[in-house]
Amino acid sequence: MHAGDYADQNRGARVPPITLSAGYVFDSFDDGVARFAGESQEPIYSRQGNPTNAVAEQRIASLEGGTAAVVVSSGQAAITAALLALAESGEHIVSTASIYGGTRILFGRSFRRFGVSVDYVWNIDDDAEWEQAIRPETKAIYTETIPNPRNDVVDIARIAEVARRHGIPLVVDNTVATPYLLRPFEHGADIVVHSSTKFLSGHGAGVSGAIVDGGRFDWAATSRRYPLLTDPPRPGAGSYLDRFGPTAYAQYVREAVVNDIGPSLSPFNGFLLHQGIETLSLRMDRHVENSLAIARWLTEQPEVVGVDYAGLPENPLHELAQRHYGGRTGSVFAFTVAGGIEGARAFSDGLSVFSRMTGIGDTRSMVLHPLTTTHASFPAELNARLGITPGMLRLSVGIESLDDLLADLRRGLDRVARLA
Numbered sequence: 001m002h003a004g005d006y007a008d009q010n011r012g013a014r015v016p017p018i019t020l021s022a023g024y025v026f027d028s029f030d031d032g033v034a035r036f037a038g039e040s041q042e043p044i045y046s047r048q049g050n051p052t053n054a055v056a057e058q059r060i061a062s063l064e065g066g067t068a069a070v071v072v073s074s075g076q077a078a079i080t081a082a083l084l085a086l087a088e089s090g091e092h093i094v095s096t097a098s099i100y101g102g103t104r105i106l107f108g109r110s111f112r113r114f115g116v117s118v119d120y121v122w123n124i125d126d127d128a129e130w131e132q133a134i135r136p137e138t139k140a141i142y143t144e145t146i147p148n149p150r151n152d153v154v155d156i157a158r159i160a161e162v163a164r165r166h167g168i169p170l171v172v173d174n175t176v177a178t179p180y181l182l183r184p185f186e187h188g189a190d191i192v193v194h195s196s197t198k199f200l201s202g203h204g205a206g207v208s209g210a211i212v213d214g215g216r217f218d219w220a221a222t223s224r225r226y227p228l229l230t231d232p233p234r235p236g237a238g239s240y241l242d243r244f245g246p247t248a249y250a251q252y253v254r255e256a257v258v259n260d261i262g263p264s265l266s267p268f269n270g271f272l273l274h275q276g277i278e279t280l281s282l283r284m285d286r287h288v289e290n291s292l293a294i295a296r297w298l299t300e301q302p303e304v305v306g307v308d309y310a311g312l313p314e315n316p317l318h319e320l321a322q323r324h325y326g327g328r329t330g331s332v333f334a335f336t337v338a339g340g341i342e343g344a345r346a347f348s349d350g351l352s353v354f355s356r357m358t359g360i361g362d363t364r365s366m367v368l369h370p371l372t373t374t375h376a377s378f379p380a381e382l383n384a385r386l387g388i389t390p391g392m393l394r395l396s397v398g399i400e401s402l403d404d405l406l407a408d409l410r411r412g413l414d415r416v417a418r419l420a
Contacts, residue, residue: 189214
């Protein structure tokens with residue numbers, strides 16, 4: 001609630017104001033030189049940074065336990081900027097297989113056009129599979145703490161061991177867990193990304209993303225070269241690592257990726273983000289409380305074939321969920337109804353409290369059918385391997401009254417029952 005706060009210099013405003021300015025006046029000729037040389041942290045242009053957005057950046061860095069954060073225009077922009085700061089054309093990234101469908105599309109479409117290839121590991125406990133996937137040109141390992149949509153929680157510490165063994169930074173999407181449930185840096189991650197549109201904001205009113213630097217990866221000592229960070233960007237200038245030390249990666253992301261490509265965050269959306277962060281813990285408690293109760297309830301309904309929620313004792317990942325999350329595995333999970341796609345259609349169309357829409361992490365509850373939306377462009381065999389079936393539905397459970405949510409789900413399941 002307090003990280004990043006600054007008192008308004010003119011009026012003493014308690015809430016940091018929205019700074020609607022594209023650029024900023026230099027105090028002098030030499031001040032302009034210093035800002036462009038990275039010797040001053042005062043802003044240059046809002047494509048690089050903005051005082052309103054800086055509040056959100058400091059709050060997110062504080063929450064995650066990182067050295068610095070950079071906010072951008074969306075979660076996809078955050079993933080793109082984070083990884084393009086590490087991998088150039090002709091280089092390679094390894095990802096765990098169970099990740100958000102939109103990220104798979106990003107990797108398979110845009111990253112392929114950029115010349116950055118991505119391979120997937122299905123069994124994170126299989127050293128042989130990691131060894132086969134990782135190449136000399138591999139520059140990052142990517143995963144999610146709580147994958148969307150199946151809630152198949154990931155052992156971050158296990159993947160961090162693989163990353164350290166190969167001298168590769170581990171990039172973790174912590175959107176669904178948030179730092180309230182798990183802080184990836186404490187489990188060995190090096191970089192954290194967020195679609196802060198989701199739980200960090202909480203209200204669904206503005207799109208944003210964030211990249212957080214853990215500040216601990218030794219860019220100079222690793223056997224893999226990261227010349228973008230360790231080599232001087234121009235004659236006579238020190239490298240980012242020499243000049244910025246534990247915030248070198250974040251500074252490179254800001255100056256050489258976000259500034260160049262331009263996915264800057266509107267200060268209005270930055271304001272919405274840092275206001276939303278203030279209630280994160282309160283909202284997450286209610287999200288998880290509702291989700292666990294709903295997951296348990298769904299297992300008892302005759303129209304439900306299965307529930308993918310790692311917090312349930314019968315889930316194969318329950319031990320990991322208990323060890324890393326205390327059984328609190330967020331509020332985004334999937335379940336499967338009888339009747340295949342027709343059952344999913346009947347259920348979805350019977351709801352009135354749950355909104356039929358894409359997106360997660362809102363205070364309002366939402367439902368989506370992955371097979372015909374987020375995963376519609378994937379081959380049938382890939383969806384089958386990912387467990388995306390015709391009767392599966394994804395829930396993002398909000399903070400409404402539990403009784404209202406259960407009554408709404410029951411109305412949907414009643415429509416499924418009538419198909420039998």
